């Protein structure tokens with residue numbers, strides 16, 4: 001017999017079905033709760049609410065497990081490039097050689113950005129935040145590609161167009177912000193090598209593409225590619241639930257990612273480490289401040305809504321720091337500070353009691369710095385990695401026969417009914 005849960009309200013019993021996920025996670029199906037009982041649930045941040053059924057990514061926050069389509073993140077980071085992982089997220093399986101070649105050709109074919117769009121870039125003030133530019137430009141793409149995605153083929157072209165062009169646009173925004181000439185994508189470079197080349201090639205100093213840097217970038221983007229119903233992905237799904245077009249939904253996702261509690265944390269970590277370094281490197285003081293409830297300061301790159309243990313992606317990222325710094329032939333003083341900070345925090349009772357461990361952003365900025373990526377581009381790098389995840393979730397939502405317009409309820413705590421007093425009598 002199907003499992004149910006009984007809820008008793010004012011002595012009356014109500015039964016609700018239980019849904020069990022493929023990894024054994026249980027959810028009480030409360031879709032009929034309000035209709036049957038008149039009650040709603042109260043769950044700010046939705047930490048206890050499943051907004052959908054999804055077959056894309058599995059996380060176990062207690063054990064530190066992350067899998068895309070069943071594959072452990074460690075396995076993917078070690079053995080797959082970003083394009084393979086894009087294919088996996090969008091199609092459910094890793095590509096074979098000919099499928100891989102086919103999508104690589106499509107990514108190449110769709111890598112150019114409409115020349116008219118360059119005018120938009122040129123007109124943003126130089127000091128604009130690249131996340132704002134990216135969000136606007138992705139929304140604007142819809143005007144250039146208004147085709148309806150009514151066939152499988154049209155859908156795939158749109159996805160490949162987005163994955164390829166958004167990367168080109170990100171590199172363009174960096175070049176223009178520096179007053180440098182745009183570098184076009186090249187057909188003979190891989191997805192990641194192309195991005196590095198578009199960012200850094202110069203007529204006076206040709207960019208030397210190091211294999212280790214390309215590997216590091218692949219790994220960086222693989223680690224960021226999806227993370228189930230996080231803030232930006234839920235935003236993409238929320239906008240998509242109103243049947244807005246995919247460009248609008250992704251543009252909103254980029255805006256959500258911008259926030260320092262979400263994707264903006266990778267930049268905030270480096271700024272925090274820099275501050276600690278400038279103030280003499282006292283990591284204990286930073287930990288004390290983070291514990292002080294009268295101080296709004298938080299240890300950036302620590303804590304996670306789901307992981308109550310070490311973020312599995314942070315472990316991989318930490319190892320990558322040493323590798324890229326060795327190839328870059330440089331020492332980053334921020335790495336030492338990060339490692340000291342981690343040690344002090346992990347041995348501190350407050351951090352232990354609150355289950356606060358390093359998250360992906362704690363070490364990712366150090367990897368990006370070693371690749372030469374400027375700090376204002378850090379969150380854009382995250383967005384480029386998360387793009388296939390957002391698209392996969394948008395697609396899954398569109399295909400979901402149980403999809404509903406996002407419309408949470410609220411507990412109203414404002415004034416009860418009252419009458420307007422004419423303005424001169426108030």
Ligand code: ACO
Pocket residue numbers: 260261262263265290291297298299300301302303304305306354356359360361
């Ligand atoms: N430093 C100090 N204290 C913290 C931190 C932190 N980084 N994170 C959480 N806490 C404390 C809170 O003060 C709170 O303490 P209290 O219960 O004694 O009042 C408790 O831990 C729970 O905090 P919440 O904000 O309710 O926990 P939540 O799980 O919702 O927060 C979040 C997760 C937002 C990521 C939080 O840990 C944080 O602000 N971290 C710093 C920002 C960051 O690194 N964000 C990146 C997350 S990963 C990503 O989005 C890619």
